[in-house]
Amino acid sequence: xxxxxxxxxxxxxxxxxxxxxxxxxxxxxxxxxxxxxxxxxxxxxxxxxxxxxxxxxxxxxxxxxxxxxxxxxxxxxxxxxxxxxxxxxxxxxxxxxxxxxxxxxxxxxxxxxxxxxxxxxxxxxxxxxxxxxxxxxxxxxxxxxxxxxxxxxxxxxxxxxxxxxxxxxxxxxxxxxxxxxxxxxxxxxxxxxxxxxxxxxxxxxxxxxxxxxxxxxxxxxxxxxxxxxxxxxxxxxxxxxxxxxxxxxxxxxxxxxxxxxxxxxxxxxxxxxxxxxxxxxxxxxxxxxxxxxxxxxxxxxxxxxxxxxxxxx
Amino acid sequence: xxxxxxxxxxxxxxxxxxxxxxxxxxxxxxxxxxxxxxxxxxxxxxxxxxxxxxxxxxxxxxxxxxxxxxxxxxxxxxxxxxxxxxxxxxxxxxxxxxxxxxxxxxxxxxxxxxxxxxxxxxxxxxxxxxxxxxxxxxxxxxxxxxxxxxxxxxxxxxxxxxxxxxxxxxxxxxxxxxxxxxxxxxxxxxxxxxxxxxxxxxxxxxxxxxxxxxxxxxxxxxxxxxxxxxxxxxxxxxxxxxxxxxxxxxxxxxxxxxxxxxxxxxxxxxxxxxxxxxxxxxxxxxxx
Amino acid sequence: xxxxxxxxxxxxxxxxxxxxxxxxxxxxxxxxxxxxxxxxxxxxxxxxxxxxxxxxxxxxxxxxxxxxxxxxxxxxxxxxxxxxxxxxxxxxxxxxxxxxxxxxxxxxxxxxxxxxxxxxxxxxxxxxxxxxxxxxxxxxxxxxxxxxxxxxxxxxxxxxxxxxxxxxxxxxxxxxxxxxxxxxxxxxxxxxxxxxxxxxxxxxxxxxxxxxxxxxxxxxxxxxxxxxxxxxxxxxxxx
Numbered sequence: 001x002x003x004x005x006x007x008x009x010x011x012x013x014x015x016x017x018x019x020x021x022x023x024x025x026x027x028x029x030x031x032x033x034x035x036x037x038x039x040x041x042x043x044x045x046x047x048x049x050x051x052x053x054x055x056x057x058x059x060x061x062x063x064x065x066x067x068x069x070x071x072x073x074x075x076x077x078x079x080x081x082x083x084x085x086x087x088x089x090x091x092x093x094x095x096x097x098x099x100x101x102x103x104x105x106x107x108x109x110x111x112x113x114x115x116x117x118x119x120x121x122x123x124x125x126x127x128x129x130x131x132x133x134x135x136x137x138x139x140x141x142x143x144x145x146x147x148x149x150x151x152x153x154x155x156x157x158x159x160x161x162x163x164x165x166x167x168x169x170x171x172x173x174x175x176x177x178x179x180x181x182x183x184x185x186x187x188x189x190x191x192x193x194x195x196x197x198x199x200x201x202x203x204x205x206x207x208x209x210x211x212x213x214x215x216x217x218x219x220x221x222x223x224x225x226x227x228x229x230x231x232x233x234x235x236x237x238x239x240x241x242x243x244x245x246x247x248x249x250x251x252x253x254x255x256x257x258x259x260x261x262x263x264x265x266x267x268x269x270x271x272x273x274x275x276x277x278x279x280x281x282x283x284x285x286x287x288x289x290x291x292x293x294x295x296x297x298x299x300x301x302x303x304x305x306x307x308x309x310x311x312x313x
Numbered sequence: 314x315x316x317x318x319x320x321x322x323x324x325x326x327x328x329x330x331x332x333x334x335x336x337x338x339x340x341x342x343x344x345x346x347x348x349x350x351x352x353x354x355x356x357x358x359x360x361x362x363x364x365x366x367x368x369x370x371x372x373x374x375x376x377x378x379x380x381x382x383x384x385x386x387x388x389x390x391x392x393x394x395x396x397x398x399x400x401x402x403x404x405x406x407x408x409x410x411x412x413x414x415x416x417x418x419x420x421x422x423x424x425x426x427x428x429x430x431x432x433x434x435x436x437x438x439x440x441x442x443x444x445x446x447x448x449x450x451x452x453x454x455x456x457x458x459x460x461x462x463x464x465x466x467x468x469x470x471x472x473x474x475x476x477x478x479x480x481x482x483x484x485x486x487x488x489x490x491x492x493x494x495x496x497x498x499x500x501x502x503x504x505x506x507x508x509x510x511x512x513x514x515x516x517x518x519x520x521x522x523x524x525x526x527x528x529x530x531x532x533x534x535x536x537x538x539x540x541x542x543x544x545x546x547x548x549x550x551x552x553x554x555x556x557x558x559x560x561x562x563x564x565x566x567x568x569x570x571x572x573x574x575x576x577x578x579x580x581x582x583x584x585x586x587x588x589x590x591x592x593x594x595x596x597x598x599x600x601x
Numbered sequence: 602x603x604x605x606x607x608x609x610x611x612x613x614x615x616x617x618x619x620x621x622x623x624x625x626x627x628x629x630x631x632x633x634x635x636x637x638x639x640x641x642x643x644x645x646x647x648x649x650x651x652x653x654x655x656x657x658x659x660x661x662x663x664x665x666x667x668x669x670x671x672x673x674x675x676x677x678x679x680x681x682x683x684x685x686x687x688x689x690x691x692x693x694x695x696x697x698x699x700x701x702x703x704x705x706x707x708x709x710x711x712x713x714x715x716x717x718x719x720x721x722x723x724x725x726x727x728x729x730x731x732x733x734x735x736x737x738x739x740x741x742x743x744x745x746x747x748x749x750x751x752x753x754x755x756x757x758x759x760x761x762x763x764x765x766x767x768x769x770x771x772x773x774x775x776x777x778x779x780x781x782x783x784x785x786x787x788x789x790x791x792x793x794x795x796x797x798x799x800x801x802x803x804x805x806x807x808x809x810x811x812x813x814x815x816x817x818x819x820x821x822x823x824x825x826x827x828x829x830x831x832x833x834x835x836x837x838x839x840x
């Protein structure tokens with residue numbers, strides 16, 4: 001394997017007429033599963049199309065393993081792609097589709113590779129049936145199988161979990177984890193945030209075509225810790241004394257009472273966590289539970305989205 | 314969760330004013346026509362209809378332009394250079410291409426994008442839909458069939474030494490221009506819609522429509538010279554049917570016979586009838 | 602050069618379509634015409650002249666052109682429209698190979714429809730006066746012209762979203778009308794070069810634009826250039 005990163009974007013923009021789909025995006029992605037996160041229309045699909053060489057950047061350069069895919073098709077020997085929508089040829093059987101793709105990727109024994117890939121996605125029992133008669137979820141898995149058959153080093157998956165039921169989702173996520181652990185580069189796009197959180201330890205976050213965050217999910221959370229946070233506290237009694245002290249001390253900006261729990265909004269979590277025990281003692285309040293609210297990717301994303309509003313379109 | 318509120322997003326009755334079925338139909342006709350001509354679409358979709366429309370006006374504009382430029386002595390001769398009866402023949406090809414490009418746009422996207430079912434879920438019934446589309450097909454066609462000779466007429470009146478006298482002398486030409494234009498528009502609209510109703514892909518409707526007009530024309534042309542009593546096979550010139558029908562409305566044009574003007578008009582009528590039947594069949598009750 | 606799995610795939614897709622049946626009907630039009638002639642020919646009609654008209658005025662410039670264009674566009678355009686082209690492009694196959702394969706498959710399907718029609722038309726129209734050259738020269742003209750049309754269709758289907766409309770307007774308006782009036786325009790007409798080959802055996806009223814050898818070279822060059830342009834487009838356009 002060469003030293004070049006699996007995917008490298010250098011100042012990539014892609015516009016369609018007046019619409020900017022991807023705006024000056026630069027990043028490099030190495031082994032492991034990376035989530036490509038963004039709302040509908042944030043530029044996820046365009047980014048993946050650029051990665052896969054299905055379209056050219058209007059500015060900048062896209063490189064896969066150090067080369068531009070559109071000029072060097074040979075690099076596709078190491079790449080598997082699951083496009084969004086686009087079911088495979090309906091008149092072929094699942095086996096034929098996967099075998100054909102394996103053959104086109106110059107796999108030595110396409111039939112055996114197809115068998116393996118179909119087994120991986122759990123379609124071995126319907127391999128002889130025509131794709132045209134498949135359900136959406138089955139087609140989705142055929143697409144995944146054709147991308148896996150040639151054992152690629154880089155996998156590009158556009159919304160691979162669309163149309164799958166929860167059990168199938170779990171299976172596919174397990175497959176992706178395994179591929180990531182094997183040292184392959186896997187890029188998965190999705191707008192369903194908790195899914196990405198389950199699939200990918202690292203993410204690229206796109207908002208209106210701009211790359212607004214990248215890296216480990218937890219690291220991103222750290223980087224933006226200056227954002228206002230909400231902490232839920234369950235306290236004995238009614239806790240109003242504690243709340244009053246926190247507000248007086250300027251530790252929190254807002255309080256909300258709710259069925260025995262309180263939600264504090266604070267701009268400085270560090271200070272809050274230092275002040276809380278002391279104030280609890282002085283106000284003689286029993287604190288039963290302290291938990292952050294909305295500290296998952298969803299709220300991080302919502303915050304980033306809010307902050308980046310006005311950028312791009 | 315803290316507290317919940319269920320928003321009522323169920324189906325609501327619309328309580329505002331209603332414009333009724335005719336308004337719905339008119340809205341469909343209006344937008345079908347405009348869209349076929351390229352409204353709300355990229356510039357590429359507008360170029361062909363607009364260019365063709367302009368070309369259809371060229372003969373009238375050239376004659377009138379020459380009359381404007383040169384002295385009235387020559388001008389009087391120019392008035393007869395381009396008789397109204399010949400106009401259809403001169404721009405016939407332009408009208409044909411215009412029809413072929415514009416008409417399929419009225420039906421194919423609806424079928425392909427599944428808009429058809431949405432239409433039938435509104436106040437518009439299947440019959441309304443078909444009638445509306447026929448009207449929507451006629452309107453742009455009249456733009457290239459009636460308007461150019463009408464402009465020529467208006468120009469001739471303006472440039473005439475005695476405008477009122479010209480009108481008196483040529484009163485009968487007004488209904489003829491209108492009738493000839495409507496006859497051509499009806500033919501291209503019905504045949505085009507019938508062929509377009511068979512496919513959801515606009516490209517194949519365009520190709521099929523052109524092939525339907527051109528191939529029998531060539532076949533009939535070759536056969537008519539080579540087989541016994543082949544003259545009537547000239548009637549297979551589906552591309553020329555509307556032109557011959559339009560010309561049949563002008564008594565000035567001598568009936569060339571073989572086939573007669575009546576025969577052409579019968580073919581015209583027959584093809585429109587068959588097309589109407591195809592439309593009825595394609596949009597009959599049970600499936601969209 | 603030819604990627605055989607893609608060739609078989611494309612041929613299968615093309616021959617499975619309902620559209621192909623309709624094109625088959627179009628391809629059968631000359632047969633029908635020859636049949637009518639065989640049954641009801643005018644006394645003293647010249648079989649050879651009739652067959653000549655059939656090939657030069659109907660078969661090459663209209664039937665062959667439209668069939669080749671529609672099939673050529675389907676070969677790539679349908680995959681583009683359905684998104685299956687992604688599965689072909691995301692492979693290490695050379696772009697030139699992919700386009701050449703698509704053109705070859707479209708050409709094969711075109712000839713499957715056209716050659717039987719041409720042969721049967723000849724047999725019916727000539728009524729036993731058939732000599733091999735009166736089928737071979739037209740067949741050569743049809744074959745090379747359709748190869749060029751398939752190339753143009755492949756290139757158009759990558760370069761524009763409305764290849765059929767543009768292609769059919771070119772065939773029927775430019776080649777069918779303008780080029781028949783203006784001699785210089787026919788230099789830019791694929792059908793005119795196809796007819797030039799046919800004219801070796803079946804002369805037409807107007808003199809052919811070029812001799813048979815240049816016609817072969819030009820048609821082959823059109824196919825090669827459009828194939829190269831198509832491969833270039835495949836690496837440049839939004840798929």
